[in-house]
Amino acid sequence: MRLNSSFFNKIGKMLDFYSQFNPSPLSIKQFLDFGMNKCESKSYVFLKKELPVRLANIMKEIALLPDNLLRTPSVGLLSNWYARSFEEVIEFEKTDPTSDNLKRFCMILSHIRDRHADVVQTMAQGIMELKDSQNIEPGMETSIQYFLDRFYMSRISIRMLINQHTLLFGEGSEHAKHIGCIEIDCDPKIVVKDAYENARWLCDQYYYGAPEIVVKEHNELERGEPINIVYVPSHLYHILFEIFKNAMRAVMETHQERGDIPPIQVIIVKGNEDICVKVSDQGGGIPRSSADQLFKYMYSTAPHPSKSDVHTVPLAGFGYGLPISRLYARYFHGDISLMSCDGYGTDAIIYMKRLSDEANELLPIFNKTSSRFYNKST
Numbered sequence: 212m213r214l215n216s217s218f219f220n221k222i223g224k225m226l227d228f229y230s231q232f233n234p235s236p237l238s239i240k241q242f243l244d245f246g247m248n249k250c251e252s253k254s255y256v257f258l259k260k261e262l263p264v265r266l267a268n269i270m271k272e273i274a275l276l277p278d279n280l281l282r283t284p285s286v287g288l289l290s291n292w293y294a295r296s297f298e299e300v301i302e303f304e305k306t307d308p309t310s311d312n313l314k315r316f317c318m319i320l321s322h323i324r325d326r327h328a329d330v331v332q333t334m335a336q337g338i339m340e341l342k343d344s345q346n347i348e349p350g351m352e353t354s355i356q357y358f359l360d361r362f363y364m365s366r367i368s369i370r371m372l373i374n375q376h377t378l379l380f381g382e383g384s385e386h387a388k389h390i391g392c393i394e395i396d397c398d399p400k401i402v403v404k405d406a407y408e409n410a411r412w413l414c415d416q417y418y419y420g421a422p423e424i425v426v427k428e429h430n431e432l433e434r435g436e437p438i439n440i441v442y443v444p445s446h447l448y449h450i451l452f453e454i455f456k457n458a459m460r461a462v463m464e465t466h467q468e469r470g471d472i473p474p475i476q477v478i479i480v481k482g483n484e485d486i487c488v489k490v491s492d493q494g495g496g497i498p499r500s501s502a503d504q505l506f507k508y509m510y511s512t513a514p515h516p517s518k519s520d521v522h523t524v525p526l527a528g529f530g531y532g533l534p535i536s537r538l539y540a541r542y543f544h545g546d547i548s549l550m551s552c553d554g555y556g557t558d559a560i561i562y563m564k565r566l567s568d569e570a571n572e573l574l575p576i577f578n579k580t581s582s583r584f585y586n587k588s589t
């Protein structure tokens with residue numbers, strides 16, 4: 212369905228209205244407290260304002276992208292997805308939380324989540340269409356890096372709100388010890404093993420072998436006790452899966468001929484402020500001068516996968532794995548650090564906040580400061 216200009220004019224005024232509000236960040240504790248005493252009407256009233264605010268903030272930023280990127284077929288497609296989703300949510304603006312509206316709202320949110328399923332690769336395709344059509348000078352690469360960090364962080368946050376509402380109030384069954392997609396006592400060791408096994412399966416497919424894993428724990432607060440965290444296991448899994456794929460690729464590329472494949476060492480540490488997961492490999496490392504490239508959306512030592520390649524070179528993707536993994540870590544005020552020793556190997560450290568009331572959403576805010584970054588008149 213092509214959206215005509217009168218459609219964009221109509222939502223244009225609403226975009227201006229909703230983009231003047233700043234998104235309201237929630238902490239994991241607030242998500243938990245709300246989910247423990249869940250009330251669908253309250254969630255509906257909050258989301259029918261907050262979702263348009265978050266959508267409008269990032270849509271205003273999409274509109275500031277360079278015209279040659281905006282005009283790529285892929286960015287045009289995903290802009291239409293955002294416009295339709297924004298329009299569907301603002302239809303609830305002046306409605307009350309009647310039983311029918313609550314049911315319809317839940318259904319609309321699920322449709323929006325499905326509509327936006329391929330946004331990451333569609334945006335990546337748009338960037339590649341731009342790269343293929345013209346050279347990207349360093350200044351534009353910096354702007355695109357800035358935009359993509361904010362665009363994908365916004366998407367993570369919108370999907371978190373949608374998942375919490377649909378899991379708490381949709382048809383699906385409740386999971387013990389889960390509040391929506393949050394696990395009350397998530398065991399990082401279990402997520403480590405799960406991510407390792409799945410990355411190892413891919414590694415075996417391509418290299419006919421894979422490094423073993425050694426996992427240790429150090430609980431500095433309650434010595435000898437198991438380590439648990441209130442977190443979103445799927446976020447931690449996404450991060451670990453990417454890091455294990457990269458570590459295995461480096462190790463196998465540097466030890467393929469030699470028999471002895473060194474294991475990947477993992478230590479999980481609970482400190483006063485942070486819970487860390489350090490993944491250490493002996494994959495030969497990357498020079499310090501290149502290490503920062505790994506967080507660039509347009510860097511990857513793997514050839515860019517065409518649709519067919521992704522199945523033949525399973526450990527490589529669009530090169531978006533690490534930048535987006537860092538966004539998942541930063542989303543609740545954690546981070547990822549890479550410390551590589553050229554000629555030996557790489558340590559990747561994942562930081563998470565130990566306390567759920569310190570794990571606040573980190574949300575991009577559209578304002579004059581961010582607009583200036585795009586050197587385009589608003």
Ligand SMILES: O=C(O)CCCOc1c(F)cc(-c2c(C(=O)NCc3ccc(C(=O)O)cc3)noc2-c2cc(Cl)c(O)cc2O)cc1F
Nearest residue numbers: 457458460461494496497501511512513527528530557559
């Ligand atoms: O395509 C994707 O999505 C995956 C995109 C990403 O693909 C990569 C990949 F899996 C692994 C590495 C890599 C290398 C390497 O490759 N070293 C050889 C070289 C030597 C010199 C230079 C240079 O001079 O630039 C670059 C690499 N050494 O350590 C790592 C490494 C990287 C990360 Cl993030 C990690 O968590 C663990 C690691 O062991 C680099 C990647 F880039």
